Amino acid sequence: MTETPATLPEGPLLQIEQVRKVFRPDVFKPAQVALAGLSMALRRGQCTALLGPNGAGKTTTIRLILGLIAPDSGRVLFTGRPMSTASKQYIGYMPETAKLPASLQVAEVLRHQLLLFAPPHATTAKQRRQCVEATLAEVGLSQHAHKRIGRLSKGMARRLAWAQATIHRPQLLILDEPASGLDPLARRSMLGWIQAEKSRGTTILLCTHEMLQVSALCDDYVVLRRGHLVASGQVAASTGVSLSVSGLGETGLSRFALTEELPPWRALRQDGFLAELSFVDYDGAAMWAAALLRKGYVVTRFGDDYRAIEEQLLSYYLEEA
Amino acid sequence: MLRALGVVTLQTFTLLRRDRIFWPALAAAMFIAAAAAIASSWGTEELMKMLYDYGLLGFQLTGSTVAIFWGVKMIGDARQDGSMEVQLAAPVSRGLWLVGKYCGLSACLLMVSVVFVVLWEATLFVLHYRLMGPPQLLVFALMGLGWLVDAALAVFFATLTRPSLAIFATFAAWIAGLSSALIDQAMTPETPEQLRAAVSTIARYWDLQQFNLADKALEAHLPAFAPTLDRGLYGLVLIAILVTVASAISSRRDVLPA
Numbered sequence: 001m002t003e004t005p006a007t008l009p010e011g012p013l014l015q016i017e018q019v020r021k022v023f024r025p026d027v028f029k030p031a032q033v034a035l036a037g038l039s040m041a042l043r044r045g046q047c048t049a050l051l052g053p054n055g056a057g058k059t060t061t062i063r064l065i066l067g068l069i070a071p072d073s074g075r076v077l078f079t080g081r082p083m084s085t086a087s088k089q090y091i092g093y094m095p096e097t098a099k100l101p102a103s104l105q106v107a108e109v110l111r112h113q114l115l116l117f118a119p120p121h122a123t124t125a126k127q128r129r130q131c132v133e134a135t136l137a138e139v140g141l142s143q144h145a146h147k148r149i150g151r152l153s154k155g156m157a158r159r160l161a162w163a164q165a166t167i168h169r170p171q172l173l174i175l176d177e178p179a180s181g182l183d184p185l186a187r188r189s190m191l192g193w194i195q196a197e198k199s200r201g202t203t204i205l206l207c208t209h210e211m212l213q214v215s216a217l218c219d220d221y222v223v224l225r226r227g228h229l230v231a232s233g234q235v236a237a238s239t240g241v242s243l244s245v246s247g248l249g250e251t252g253l254s255r256f257a258l259t260e261e262l263p264p265w266r267a268l269r270q271d272g273f274l275a276e277l278s279f280v281d282y283d284g285a286a287m288w289a290a291a292l293l294r295k296g297y298v299v300t301r302f303g304d305d306y307r308a309i310e311e312q313l314l315s316y317y318l319e320e321a
Numbered sequence: 322m323l324r325a326l327g328v329v330t331l332q333t334f335t336l337l338r339r340d341r342i343f344w345p346a347l348a349a350a351m352f353i354a355a356a357a358a359i360a361s362s363w364g365t366e367e368l369m370k371m372l373y374d375y376g377l378l379g380f381q382l383t384g385s386t387v388a389i390f391w392g393v394k395m396i397g398d399a400r401q402d403g404s405m406e407v408q409l410a411a412p413v414s415r416g417l418w419l420v421g422k423y424c425g426l427s428a429c430l431l432m433v434s435v436v437f438v439v440l441w442e443a444t445l446f447v448l449h450y451r452l453m454g455p456p457q458l459l460v461f462a463l464m465g466l467g468w469l470v471d472a473a474l475a476v477f478f479a480t481l482t483r484p485s486l487a488i489f490a491t492f493a494a495w496i497a498g499l500s501s502a503l504i505d506q507a508m509t510p511e512t513p514e515q516l517r518a519a520v521s522t523i524a525r526y527w528d529l530q531q532f533n534l535a536d537k538a539l540e541a542h543l544p545a546f547a548p549t550l551d552r553g554l555y556g557l558v559l560i561a562i563l564v565t566v567a568s569a570i571s572s573r574r575d576v577l578p579a
Contacts, residue, residue, distance in 0.1 A: 066410045069575035085414045093410040099403030103339040104332070115328045116411040148339075164407070 011080055012041040013172055013203045014065065019074035021060055021227075034060040036227040037074065042172070042220075047194075047204040049214040049235070051309075052224035053317045058207050061224070062174055065205070066093055078172075089117060092170030096177040096207075098157035102150030106141055106160055107132055109149065110167050117168035131167065139163045139193075155186045162193060173197060176207045191216060211313075215239050215306040223309075225316050235309070240266060241285035242278035242305035246298050262288055278305045325413045326421045332408075333395060333425025342391050346383060346433040347440075353379030354444040369450055370539055376444070377460065377535040380437050384468040387433060389491050392426055392475030397484035406576055415576070416568035419480065423564050426472050434465035456542065459549065460534045466556040467532030471495065473563035474529075480567040480574075498527035532556055 021035040035057045042048050050058050063069045064076055067083055078087040100109055110132045114122045122131040136142045139159040144152065152160065158181070165173060178194065179187045194217055198204055206218060214221060214235060223231040263284040265277040279285040289299050357375035362368065399405035399422070409415060438453070438461050445452055453461075474494060478487035505524040508517050531552055537544045 063406075063576070066406075068406060068409055070573075085412050088410065088412045091410065093407065095403065095407060097403065099407045101332075101336050101398075101402060101404045103336055108332075108335065112328050112332055113411070116325055116413065118324065 011044070013044045013079060014042040014205075015077040015080075016040050016061070016064070017075050017077065019061075019064060019071045019076065021057075021064065021069065021071050033227050035064070035071075038224070038227065038229055039074075040222050040229060040232065042203050042205060044203055045198075045201045046219040047198050047206055047217050049218040049221040050205055050207040050224070051209070051214070051221055051313055052230075053313075055226070056224040056316075057227040058224055059176070060227075062093075062176060062205070062207060065174065066091065090171040092165040092168065092173045094161050094165035094173070094175045094178055096180060098149065098152075098154075098161050100149050100157075100160070100164070102148065104149055105146050106149065106152070107136065107145040109160065109164055110135060113164050113167055119168040121169065135163045135167045140189075154181050155183065158182055158186070158190070162190065166193075166197060169202075171203060173202050173204045174207075175204065177209070178206070179208075179210070179213065211306045211310045212304075214309065215304040221309060223313065223316065225319075230316065231312060235306075239304060239306040239309065240278050240280045241282050242276055242301075242303065243285055243289050243292075243299055244274060244276045244301040245292055246274050246300055262291055274300075276301075322417065325411075326417055326424065329408070329413060329418055329421025330424040330428065333422050334428050336398075337391060337395060337425060337429045340391070340394070342387065342429050343433065343436065346387050347436055349383040350380065350437050350440045353383065354440055358444060358448055372444075372448070372450070373457075373539055374535060376441060377464070377533070380441075380461075381464055381467070381533050381535070384430065384433060384437070384464065385471045385495070388426070388430055388468040388472035389475045389488060389495075391429070392423075392472040393479040393484050393487045393491065395422055395426060396476060396479035397487070409576055414572065415574075416572040419476065419568045419571045420564060423473065423476050426476070427469055430468045430472060431465065434461060434468070437461065456537065456540050456544065459544065460537065463532045463534050463549070463552060463556075466553060467529060470529055470532065470556050470559050470563075473560045473567075477563045477567040480571050494527075495529055498523065498529050502528040502530060 017039055019035050019038045020033075023032045023034055025032070038057065038061065050061065052058055060069065064071055065083065067085070067088065076083040078084075078090070081087070104112075111128060114128045114131060122128045132145075133142070136145055139162060141156060141159055141163070144156060149157065149160065158178070162178065165175070175194065179190045182190060191213065194204065194206070198217065204217075206213065208214065218235045221231075221233060221235050222229060263279070265284070265288070266280050267278045269276045269278075277285075277288060279288070285302065289302055292299055353376055357372050357379065360371060360375050396419075399408070405418070409418060413421075438458070441461075442452055471491070475487065475491045478490040478494075481487070482490065501520055501523040505517075505520050508520065534544060534549075
């Protein structure tokens with residue numbers, strides 16, 4: 001009997017255990033180790049960022065999860081059981097580019113997707129039609145339902161890819177560079193949709209190079225390099241909130257903190273008259289900002305600080321370059 | 322499983338239809354019908370026989386070419402545009418996906434054979450010849466089966482290698498069977514026994530022209546039941562073997578970017 005998503009057992013939704021994958025493109029060319037004993041897990045309902053420079057093994061990891069390639073050793077478990085064709089029932093996949101047949105129509109793709117996945121909310125023809133219409137309206141493609149995919153703009157194709165990945169309401173959503181090539185407005189919509197999907201409890205694996213997306217959307221992160229997992233953790237523990245202020249030196253800031261009884265900062269960076277303070281949480285940063293503004297200083301920036309992860313990542317990128 | 326098979330088949334049929342699979346077949350059929358009509362009116366042999374000889378040869382070559390080119394192309398395109406990756410991310414096994422692709426192509430080829438039959442009947446009607454009866458329809462049916470075998474061969478090679486090589490390999494395999502039959506007929510008693518046996522075996526089992534019964538098209542009665550049934554069943558067995566092996570190979574191969 002097929003399990004419904006509601007009865008999926010507790011524990012990590014997806015586990016990758018000691019997976020090794022070597023590509024042998026040609027007998028005359030050396031073998032390439034794409035993944036060298038990778039182990040990681042996706043916490044249920046959380047968004048995990050899959051990070052790393054090009055060639056680190058991110059796409060190979062995604063393909064392994066989807067069963068498009070088989071590991072040489074190790075295994076991929078979905079809800080504690082080996083990944084199978086049936087497990088893919090609960091997975092949605094949005095590739096980096098619109099990998100859909102150019103001559104199919106927009107609505108056809110979604111209808112076929114519903115027929116393939118047969119989700120409980122779209123079992124009859126009428127339900128499928130309604131579901132396709134609602135999804136197209138949600139992503140703003142209602143006017144293009146009968147347009148062929150080859151004639152869509154890049155932004156429309158990305159929206160369709162999103163619709164195709166989510167129309168069956170998956171439990172695990174795998175997103176490969178979902179906002180790549182989008183204009184700022186479309187990017188904002190895409191991030192909003194991901195956020196909404198996350199708040200519905202969907203587990204998300206987000207493959208990206210953009211730290212803004214990581215800090216805005218992700219709970220966990222995993223960094224790959226040359227097929228090895230080199231860092232992982234919770235985004236909240238590695239990021240924080242920072243503010244920039246002009247006209248204060250380090251000594252001034254210390255004295256200021258004592259007089260105002262403000263919480264300690266986590267890190268301080270100075271460049272001439274500019275100072276940047278980072279805090280582990282929003283409250284500390286907000287108290288500092290308020291105090292500085294009261295004294296007439298200019299707070300030039302207030303926002304997320306993901307420098308710790310970013311600098312670590314950049315060091316890997318530089319080494320690869 | 323059947324639902325997934327149905328969706329892949331439907332999608333493949335739609336894609337092939339939009340890829341204009343029917344246009345070259347239709348154009349070729351019209352050209353062949355016209356050319357056969359002209360040739361038969363100029364010929365010195367029996368007009369009806371010439372009409373059928375030229376017409377069926379043209380139909381057979383057109384159908385086989387369509388089956389081979391589109392059979393290879395549909396697999397190559399799915400790899401090239403990445404749609405294979407997205408479709409296999411759904412609950413569809415790789416083997417089943419390939420069977421669905423083959424079924425979609427087969428549905429198109431059956432449509433092509435219907436187009437040919439209708440056009441041929443129209444040609445016969447316009448030229449005031451006797452319309453087709455059961456023997457002629459059986460010839461067309463077996464010819465259609467031959468195309469399905471060609472398509473299975475094309476899909477088999479397309480699973481193994483890149484499109485250009487797959488087309489070459491399919492035609493090479495097809496010609497190997499055809500030439501083995503010609504060589505078999507040309508061999509004399511002086512030919513070494515073992516060589517004769519080997520060529521005869523290849524000709525017997527691999528000559529895909531065995532599904533072309535053009536020489537029996539003008540017979541008043543149906544061809545003998547047993548050998549015709551044997552040919553039909555053998556064609557189905559060939560299709561089953563080729564598609565099953567291709568499906569098994571596909572299940573073990575990684576889906577890599579083009």
